[in-house]
Amino acid sequence: MTPLRIAYSPCPNDTFVFHAWAHGLVEGEPTPEVTFADIDVTNGLAERGELDVLKISYAQLPWVLDGYALLPCGGALGRGCGPLVLTGPDAPADPAALRGRTIAVPSERSTAYLLFRLWAAEAVPGGLGEIVVMPFHEIMPAVRDGKVDAGLVIHEARFTYQNFGLRCLADMGEAWETATGLPIPLGAIIAKRSLGAERLASLTETIRASVRQAWAAPEATRDYVMSHAQEMDPAVADQHIALYVNDFTEDLGEAGYAAVRGLFDRAATQGLVPAVPFELLS
Known part of the structure; x- marks a missing residue:
């Protein structure tokens, strides 16, 4: 079986999820060729059809x-984990x-920007x-230093912006x-359709196995996570x-897929994304 080419971010959630697979610890699946890149880069790689498996923004x-x-595992959805809009301490509330x-x-x-645009359409009259x-x-430094009036932040900034x-x-x-009752779809794992249905199914199980191994032995992921965590x-x-x-x-489950469909439905209605044939999501 030929090793796959995969790209994901150096963020702790990605390195934690893919630690076992990236280190050849998932039985039956060759160690992949890993590229580390921020989400904006992996989005571009996907649009150009490069690499076999990628973590991208929904x-x-x-x-x-x-x-x-879209693979039904490995990505980032959840509750209480959305992007934040930050301002300086003296800015209007x-x-x-x-x-x-x-x-x-x-x-x-x-996805952060998409959620922001959906929110701003109602919360910021006049645009x-x-x-x-x-x-x-x-x-955050740009907001602090007054270079911009506000900033949309993601990742660990939820825990550090007060600093x-x-x-x-x-x-x-x-x-x-509040608007939908649904979890927040942030990052998706995708794989080339040309790999074929059988390979995509086995890949899904590989990623699930990698997640479960990380949960079972989180200490085994520590060095890998921290070596890529940018001094976090x-x-x-x-x-x-x-x-x-x-x-x-x-x-992803039923709620996860409902969140993805709900995001695309609302965004397409406002002309922010193309209409998505939902049968392509499953």
Whole structure:
């Protein structure tokens, strides 16, 4: 069996999930060729049809479903784990004050940005100002230093934004869950349809096995996780994993698929993504 080429981020949830597979610890599956890249890069790789398996943003999925299948495991969905809109401590606490303001975002093809656009359509009458794309680790310093008026943050920023003297203006996950009652779809695992149905099924079981091994022996993942965690505090890495690796990581299930369909339905209605043939999701 030929090793697959896979790309995922260096974030703790991804390295935790894929540790066993990446180290040849899943029986019957060759060790993959791993590329580490932030989500904006993997989104682009998927759009160009590069690599066999990728972690991408759900917001990218409508553009790549013809060539890639959504796998029902390995990704990031959940509750209480959505992106945050941050402002400086002296900024108005009213979301409407973002009208015409400059907002830093990690990507314009990210689920964070999609949730933000859905929220802002109602919360910011008159519309936003300039959208500035920058690497997610640069966003909080930019807000702190007054280079932008607000920032949309993801990942471990949920646990560290107070260290920059910032405050949370709005929680995109909370807004989504209040409006829909559904979990928040953030990151998806996709694989090339050309691998064939049988290979996709075995790959799904490989990823599930990798997740279960990580849960069974989390200490075995520690060195791998921390070596890629970009100087993150180990306690923050543990919080990150606990938040983003959950039951939906093992299996999307009915609620997970409902969340994905709900996101695309709402986003397509506002013209933010192409209409998605839902039969391509399963």
